[in-house]
Amino acid sequence: MEKELEHKFVTQLEKHQNIIHKVCRLYTNNQDAHNDLFQEVTIQLWRAFPKFRGEAKFSTWMYRIALNTAITLYRKSKRKIKTNDIADFHFKIKADEYDDTEEEQLKLMYAAIKQLSDIEKALIFLYLEDKSYKEISETMGISEVNARVKMNRAKGKLKKILSP
């Protein structure tokens, strides 16, 4: 029974691992921290898995746990962050869509997002994932109106960082 559950979990996680990678991308500054957070999210998901009843999609369920882990459970790694880590680590876009200017803009954008608070990062993450304000408010535990207000503030903050 345990083996079966384990197999089911690993298969699903392997399939949807990109969600965790994307959360780690916003909340960590280097590859080691990325791997640490990935592992912590995986452990938390595995712990919660026996209670996962399939009412929501596996991916939706993953969003909550991954974000909750990044915001509440994860203790930042004490490893020293190298300045070039932020912009460069495993930043790869498929070669056929490569655009030099765009890549530069993306690097700046990521660097700006790193300066946001944990909560603002979560909102930006959900925006990038194309979630509705209803879903955002449910994930964060705030009202839809407040989610909008907070989202606008986070976007405003990003704008300010990018063009001081």
Added chain:
Amino acid sequence: MEELDILKKNWNKETHPKITADTIYKMILKKSSSAVKWIFIICMIELGLGLTSGVLLLTNSENELNLPMWLETTITITGILIPIIYSYKFFKNYQTINTTSSVKDLLNNIIKTRKTVKQFVLINLSLIAVMMIFTSYHTLTMPMGVNNDIAYPLVTIKDYFILAFAILIITAIVIGICLFVYFLLYGILMRKLNKNHNELKQLDL
């Protein structure tokens, strides 16, 4: 916002090193290093210390200290009731900590659990302080010769001062350890949680 939209357009095109099923199997066997795990461990230690001090209070009240009857009864009842009530409250709160809750609910539940244990420890410390004050007062003012078999062999005023000083030192050490735990350990562990909790709370104002 143009730059954010560029990121959104490219968001799902980014590639990440693929984690194999084998690595995932290994990961789920590893131990969590989460802040909540540490808060839980420290809470358990506090509960343990609280229970021990409860037992100590009960044991002390059985000694022939000739404390007033109402005080002995109060100490016995609180010494039994408080650890039971708070242990129950702690585990009830801990069970509500659920990673599938919303971010705000999860933060609320962690902070609520932490507050329960903090209250419990403070009540216990207050009880110990009350006990110490009464016992010290009783010992220091006990007329010599009335209860010599249990009375401390204090003959001079200097002895009384030494005893009072010893009580002060012990109390200071106990309080010092508690303050160290609260301000240092929880300061580090709860800083991020409190900050994020406040940010979400401010939105509701």
